[in-house]
Amino acid sequence: MAKLKVIISGGGTGGHIFPAIAIANAIKKLRPDTEFLFVGALGRMEMTKVPEAGFEIVGLPIMGLQRKLTLKNLKFPFMLLKSAAMAKKVVKDFKPNIAIGVGGYASGPLLRAANKAKVPTLLQEQNSYAGLTNKILGKNAGKICVAYDGMDAFFPKEKIILTGNPVRSEVIKLEGKRERAAEFFEIDLSKKTLLVVGGSLGAWSVNEAVENALEQWEKAGIQVIWQTGKLFHERAKKAAIGKESWLKVTEFIKRMDLGYAAADLVVSRAGALAVSELCLVKKPSIFVPLPSAAEDHQTKNAKVLTTLSAAKLIKDSEVREQLGQTVLELINNEEELNRLSKNISPLGYHDAADIIANEAIQLTIKN
Secondary structure, eight states, X not given: OXXXXXXXXXXXXXXHHHHHHHHHHHHHHHOTTOEEEEXXXXXXXXXXXXHHTTOOEEEEOOOOOOSSOOTHHHHHHHHHHHHHHHHXXXXXXXXXXXXXXXXXXXXXXXXXXXXXXXXXXXXXXXXXSOOHHHHHHTTTOSEEEESSTTGGGTSOGGGEEXXXXXXXXXXXXXXXXXXXXXXXXXXXXXXXXEEEEOOTTOOHHHHHHHHHXXXXXXXXXXXXXXXXXXXXXXXXXXXXXXXXXXXXXXXXXXXXXXXXXXXXXXXXXXXXXXXXXXXXXXXXXXXXXXTTSGXXXXXXHHHHHHTTTSOEXXXXXXXHHHHHXXXXXXXXXXXXXXXXXXXXXXXXXXXXXXXXXXXXXXXXXXX
């Protein structure tokens, strides 16, 4: 059997990068001799996270088009043309059997180059509302792996396969980890614990909401694990002075499995990866969608769950005023916590990465 050569393209945030790595690992399990090349955007997270996971990556000078008037937008067409030329060369030199796009800036130029070179392509659309680039790429993709029903509104129905989103397997295995989590975060398991995460880049409005609520949460005797992101970290550390016994502030949680294991309730943005992980770990959750996300896809992701009474939603514009009381009303309501946990559980898709890996390999056989 000939050695497989696979390009995986995309990134920008952990929500794109970690599923991409999960797919690569799943393919490697099935075909250990596979040669991988990741293609990302220069200066973005993937340029460090992918090598840390043991894979080679090349960067394109691609950038996003800013939604407001800025001089950066003048560079966009030049960077796009340069990235298209580089993507064409990458495909020509690497000679992949398949190109997989997971979303993010680099995905567009690379998959277009692959299509022109007659290389089969597979798209992995993580959100409940497809972005413009993926809608265009979907016309020529061999398969489109999606995480939500109803995606034939964006893609040819015959190409769609419902797989769910790939997640990091080590993050969703929580059995027997609660005591380890208590040691890791130095918390008391007899108290209710709130986990606040704002995504890999942090969430300013959510952080300010937490800051506003600290006094009432302290009076209520709950514990808080607060992932702040880089920009808010110093401010959060100052807010935590004198509260260290019950308030655990961290810039980034490297052991998210222990964070989930410790939590009775989670406050999170509604990116595709976060939603998928929370479904699989069955955690009662309050989602605060990022309003500036493309096509407001985070709100659409969250509403899929809230319409099924599987999570709560607070608008970003209202979170500073509402988060404190909403958390208190929910975290002490055992019946509601159990109901949310029960309702979110069936929405998680196990083995998504393995299913996508199989689809990718089948495409290489057909071609």
